[in-house]
Amino acid sequence: MSDAEQPTDDHGPGTDSDDEFEPIQVFPEAEEMDLRPGADNCYKCSTCDTNCPVAEVDDEFPGPKFQGPEQWRLKRQEDQDIDDSVMKCSNCMRCDSACPSEVPLSQMHNTARAEYVEQNMSKFSREYWRNRMLANYRTLAPLGAMFPRTANFVTGLSVTSWLGEKVMGITSERDLPEFATETFREWWTKRGGAKIDNPDKRIAYFHGCYANYNTPEVAKALVRVYEHFGYEVMVPDQSCSGTPMFANGMLEDARRATETNVSELAAALEDGADIVASCSSCSMSIRQEYPELFDFEGTEDVASNTWDAVEYLRVHEDLEAALADASVDDERFEDFAYHAPCHARNQGLDGQTVELLALIDGVEAHDVGDSCSGISGTYGWKEENYETSMKIGEEMFEHMEHADAEQGLTECPTCSMQMGHGTGYEITHTLEVLAAALLESEPSQSPSSAD
C-alpha cells in the first residue's frame, strides 16, 4: 500500500485530541545543543540584519540579530519570555548564510520559535490551530487528493476563502493550490514502479508533499530524467520534510516526521541508494535542519547523502555534455524568468539552473536577482503576513516583468505560487525543462513513451 493511502503521520489536527499532545521541553534541549559558542561568536556586525527581507519592509520586526544571539543572551540573564516577534520571521534562512561569524542563526530561531509556541501560545487559540494546520499540510492533502475535483471546487469558492480568512486567518487573497487528479505515488504504483533495475546506480527519491499531491509532473520529470541516465529510482515511504513545521515552531510534529523520514531514507541508503530531492526546501531541511535539531540514528548519514536532484546528476554524470547536445523546440520552454529560492541559495545552488540551461539549444533562463520571493512556505498564507509577503515580493515581480520572458522558473513550490500570484505567469520546475531537453533529443523515444 502506498504511503499516500496510509499516512504515516497520523498526529495532525483532526486525528489528534488535545490530551494526546505531549508537550516538549524545548529549552533544556536547546541547552543540550549548546548554542553558547554560537552566541558568543556574534560580533554585532549586523550583516544578518541587512539580509533580512522582513526587517526591510516591516517596522515591527526586530531582525535576526535580536532573534538569535541577543535574545539568547537576554534569556540566560533574566528568565525572559521569548518575544512574540519570533513568529514574524519567515524562516527564509538568509541570515543564516549571511553571518560571517558562524552564528547558527536558523538553529537559534528554530529553537526559540518552538519554545515560544510551547510556552507562550495558547493551544486553544485560532493562531495555534491555523499554524498547526498549515504546518501539517501533509496530513490534510490526502483528503484533497482523494476527492481532487471536489476539493478544487470547494477551495475555489469565494465562501471558502472568506471562511478561511475569518475563521482560520488564512489570507483570501491567494488561490489555494490545486490538487492533481492523480498523485505521483498513484501514478508510480500504476506504472509498476521503477522501469530500470540497477544495483550500481540507484537513487531514493524524496518527492515531498507538493510534488506528490499538486505537481506530479515535476516528480514524473525527475523519474524520466534519472531513468534516461540509467538509474534505478526508488520511492520510499515518507512524511513531510518538516520545513513548514520548523517555520511554525511545531518542533514535535517535525520530530515525528523526521523520525519516519530518517528511518526510511537510512534504509534506502542501506540498499545502496543516494537520496535526491526535487524541492529545495526539502533538501535543505534534510541536509541542515535535521542534524541541527535531531539525532535519530542515521540522521547524519542521511543528511550527508542527500542531494539536490540536478546537482546529483551534475556531479555523477556528464550532464553538461548531455545538455550541450540537447535542444528544445517548444515555445513553452524558450525563455524563463528564473528565481533562485532562498533555500537553494543556502545550499550553494543559486547559479546552477542558469548555468545549465544556457547549454541547451533553444532555452534561456534569465536570473531575476537575489531578492526573496516573500512567501516562505506557510508564512505568506497567513492573513497577518500577506501584506509583508507581497511587499518583499515586489522586487522579484518587477524583475520578472522586466526580464525577457513571459513565464517563470524555480525549484520551490511556494516560491512558484508567489511568482504566479504576483505576475500571472505559468511557473515551471527546472526538472521539467531537463526532461523536455534530454528526452526530446533522445532519437528513439518520445517523452510520453517513457511513461
Place this chain on the structure above:
Amino acid sequence: MAIEDDVLVIGGGIAGSMAALSAAEHTDRVRLVTYKQSTLRSASGLIDVLGYTPDGTGPLADPFDALEDLPDSHPYQRVGTDAVRDALALFDEITGDAYAGDHTETNALVPTHGGTVKPTARYPAATAAGLASDDRDTLLVGFETLPDFDAPLAAAHLEAAGVPFDTRGVTLAFPGIERDDAKVTRYAHLLERNESITMGTTTTGAREALVSLVDAHLEDESRVGFPAILGDDHADEVRESLADALGVDVFEVPMGPPSLPGMRLEDLLYDALEDAGVRVTSGVPVVDYDSETVAASETATADEVAADGGSDRETPGDGERIDRVIVDRNGTEIPHRADQYVLATGGLVGKGVRSERAGSAENDATGVVFEPIFDCHVPHAEDRYDWFVDDAFGEQPFARFGLESDRELRPLAADGTLEFVNLRAAGAVLGGYDFAAEKSGAGVSLATGYVAGKRAGEEVGE
C-alpha cells in the same frame, strides 16, 4: 566527476570578485565559490589605496609616491605599482559612473560619519558632492534613530579639522521610522519605494516628508549631507529627487557597518561577474583539497618565472599541484576541479586566516595562526602574548598576519618554496600589511586580486 572550470576563485569579497573578473579577461570558464558574506557589507564602500605610510605618516596626498617606499614584503611591493594602476583602471571600467576619483592620482578627502576626513582613491558618486576640498557651505542632517552619525558633532569635528567651509549639523526624526533599531535597509526601502507615511493627519510619500523636514532647517548652504541610507538599487534616483526638491546638492556620508555603499559596491561587482560569464556559487565553503606531486619539468622553472617579471625566490624542483578542492554543501562533499586556483578568503575577519590556542596546561600562552583550507604557512610568533603590543595605538603584529607570497602571489612555505604551483592568494588573506592603520584595505584587495586572477587566467592559456 567533479564540477570543472579553468580558474576557481575561493572567496567573494573585493579580492575574489576582482580576481574572477580579471581571470575572465583571459579565459572562459571561471568560477567563484564563496561562503558567507564578505566584509563588503561592513566596509565603507570607499576604495582606499594608501592613506598613511606604515610608520604613520600622513594623510598622504599622493599614494603612488609612497608605494615605492613600502617594505619589500608589502603586497603592493609584491605586485608592483603599475599593477595597482592597472587594477584601478579595471575597477573604473567596471563601476563606470557609479564611482569617482579616477581623474587624478592624488587622494580625495572624504568626510566620514565621525567628522574625520579620510584620504581615499575612489569614492561612490553619491559621496562626490561632499568632498572636504570643496569650499561650499554644508548642512549635515542626522537622525535620532541613527546615533552612529551625530550630525552636530560631526560638523564641529570637521570645522575643528580646518575644512575650508562652514558646516552645521541638525538631528531630525526620520519620517516613517519608529523603532530605534530599524535596519539601514529599512530606511533605504522607505525612500526607494517612496512608501506613504502618515505624519499627524497627513499622508505623504517618505521622500516628500523628508524634504519638508530638511527644508525647514536649510539656510544658505548649497549642499546637504545625509548618512548613507538614501536608497539601495536606485540610490541615484533617490538622491536626485531629494536634491531637486531641496534645490541643493545632496551627498551621502559613509557610515560604519553595516553599510549600504558597501552593499551597492557588492551589487556592482556581482553584476559585472554575471556580465563576464563568471559562474558564482555562494553559501557553501571550500573545506579541503586533493593534490599531486608534479615533476620539475611540468612546473614553471625559475627562469620562466624570472622572465615573467621576476620571482625573487627559487622555484623548487618538484611541486605540489592542487588537483581538486572539496566544497561542503550542507554536509555533502562536492568536488570542484580547475587548472588554476585563487585563494581570496579574507583575513581574521573573513575567516581566511584563523587563530587558536595551542597551549597545554603548563604553557597556556602558545597559539597557532593558520590558513584552514590548504594549510598554507602563516608566519607568527608562538607566544600569543607577542601577537599584541600594549599600546592600543601601536603597531599590532596580529594585524599583519597572513600568507607570504612570491611576486606572482603564490603562497610560500616556511622554507621559501612554493606551497602549490597552481595556487595564488589575494586580499586580506595575504600578510605584510595593516589595512586599518594604513587605510589600504580595498586597494590591496583590488591590486592583488587583479594580479592573481590575471596570472591564473593567462596560465590556463599557456
